[in-house]
Amino acid sequence: EPVREIIPVGNVIGLHLKSGLEKFSKVIVTTGGQPKLDGFKWLSDLGHNIVEPVPSLFTFNMPKNPITKLMGLSVPNATVRVQGSKLMQSEPLLITHWGMSGPAVLKTSAWGARVLHELNYQFVAHINWLGDVKDHEVRELIQEVQSASPKKQIKNLCPFELPQRLWDFHLEQCEIISDKPWAELSKKHINKLIEVLTNDQYSVSGKTTFKEEFVTAGGIDLADVDFNTMESRKVPGLFFAGEVLNIDGVTGGFNFQAAWTTGFIAGKHCLI
Ligand SMILES: Cc1cc2nc3c(=O)[nH]c(=O)nc-3n(C[C@H](O)[C@H](O)[C@H](O)COP(=O)(O)OP(=O)(O)OC[C@H]3O[C@@H](n4cnc5c(N)ncnc54)[C@H](O)[C@@H]3O)c2cc1C
Structure with a gap:
């Protein structure tokens, strides 16, 4: 049932539900991320600072x-x-x-x-299609291939770890005639190729x-939460866990882990 409002009443926390006001000694808020600041109004009304949500x-x-x-x-x-x-x-x-x-x-x-x-x-x-390879290193590699295989066609000998279609694309981008031999690659084209490989824009x-996988950065300001217990510093007895907090992680399960860890800590301290 949706919680419409949280109303602290003395030492207890009232939850305004559809069915009326229910009172609890401790409450954990796990309502997840909200796309807009408005979605946090019921929590900011209690004095919590909200870090603006962004995707x-x-x-x-x-x-x-x-x-x-x-x-x-x-x-x-x-x-x-x-x-x-x-x-x-x-x-x-x-x-x-x-x-x-x-x-x-x-x-x-x-x-x-x-x-x-x-x-x-x-x-x-x-x-930089080559990761952290520097432009002078690319130049050296090109010089090596020019002296080791001068007669090989440029399109058929890519000295970098790139898929063939991407190599063809870059050669076209640089207006390089790709069936020319490496020995005939001009200085101008070498410079252009180095630029495209290391600083393409x-x-x-x-x-x-990404596949609808997204997370909201922003939420309850971490300064308003005691991380030892996940209890609010503004409303005693009120706890937070999960994406409602201003925590977001990269892909790989870090958001789930943050939700589980903060949920575990909050749950443990609610029982005390
Ligand atoms: C499509 C998708 C894929 C994802 N994949 C990954 C992944 O692979 N790995 C990863 O780490 N993270 C992933 N995430 C992020 C991850 O799902 C969330 O970070 C995590 O679920 C947050 O858990 P939570 O319990 O805090 O909030 P949520 O899972 O969002 O749950 C919040 C719950 O609170 C309820 N609620 C909200 N407001 C109220 C209210 N007023 N009253 C009562 N109930 C309310 C909601 O209905 C909802 O059930 C994904 C997210 C999406 C959208």
């Missing part, structure tokens, strides 16, 4: 970008950096039919939930939740 764990939309033609391709380790911020993640990256996803993007969205919200999900993502416009 977390989402993928990047790149409408009509030619990279989306490579949907389904993934690279084992790419670095995603958000222009104008300190956000950076090196993880596997997946190209989707709407943009980019995979751990590199999901983790960027989790750590950057608030920053990306402030940018209204409009920003430039810089991709994509305009992100909007977000999509």
Whole structure:
């Protein structure tokens, strides 16, 4: 039955239910994340500070970008950096039919939930397709391949750990005639290739939740909760657990774990 309001009455906590006011000595609030600040009003009315909720764990939309033609391709380790911020993640990256996803993007969205919200999900993502390989290292590798296999066609000898279709895409992006031999690759094209491999840029416009898996960053300010017991510092006898708190994690079960751990602590101290 939905709780409409919490009314502390002396040493007990009244819950305003459809059936009327019920009184309890202790109450644990586990109502989960709320997309809007309004959803926390009944808890802020009790004096709790609410950290504004914003979505977390989402993928990047790149409408009509030619990279989306490579949907389904993934690279084992790419670095995603958000222009104008300190956000950076090196993880596997997946190209989707709407943009980019995979751990590199999901983790960027989790750590950057608030920053990306402030940018209204409009920003430039810089991709290093080779993870943390530096541009001078790419140049050295290209020089090595040019001297070791000068006659091999560029398209047939990719010296990097990239899927063939992505290699073809990059060559096209750089306007490199891909059936040329490596020896004939000009300085200008080498520079362009290095730039595309280590600092490719994509305009992100909007977000999509990953298989509807998302979590809300924000909620009850942790400063208002005693973490030894999960009891509210504002209303004695009132406890919090789970996503209603300002806790959110990356993918991999961390949100469930946070809910279970805080639930266990709150439950244990309610029985005392
Ligand atoms: C599609 C999806 C997939 C996910 N997959 C993962 C995953 O793989 N790994 C992971 O770690 N996390 C995952 N998450 C996040 C995870 O589910 C949540 O972090 C976790 O369930 C939070 O648990 P909770 O009990 O705090 O809240 P919730 O599970 O949201 O439960 C809150 C409950 O409170 C009830 N409620 C709300 N308001 C009131 C009210 N006023 N009165 C009475 N009842 C109320 C709601 O009806 C609901 O039943 C996923 C989330 C979604 C949406």
